[in-house]
Amino acid sequence: MARLVDDETGTEHYDLRGLKCPLPVLKTKKRMAPLAGGTRIWVETTDPLAVVDIPHFCSEFGHRLLETQTVDGGHRFLIEKTG
Structure with a gap:
């Protein structure tokens, strides 16, 4: 299940x-x-396919993919919503 957490920023x-x-x-x-x-x-x-799917999603909907990080067992993506 997805969960939302705010960090110090x-x-x-x-x-x-x-x-x-x-x-x-x-x-x-x-x-x-x-x-x-x-x-x-x-x-x-x-999800190993996220490295393809998330950038495609951002491109398709005009969001900015600001950063991609490889982390233990997967990836993190920093996305900025446009519009």
């Missing part, structure tokens, strides 16, 4: 570890829909 972390394609992208899309433009969110996933 106030950037939201969306934990999608354990979910398989296409759920990480679908849940990220749903979570970002109500956010204001300029909001940043970290998305963490263990």
Whole structure:
């Protein structure tokens, strides 16, 4: 189950570890829909296809992929919502 956690910078972390394609992208899309433009969110996933799917999602919907990190067992993506 995804959980939201705020860190000391106030950037939201969306934990999608354990979910398989296409759920990480679908849940990220749903979570970002109500956010204001300029909001940043970290998305963490263990799905190996996320390194392809998340950048494609950002490109398709015009969001900015600011950073990608390899972490133990998966990846983290810092996404900024546009619009």
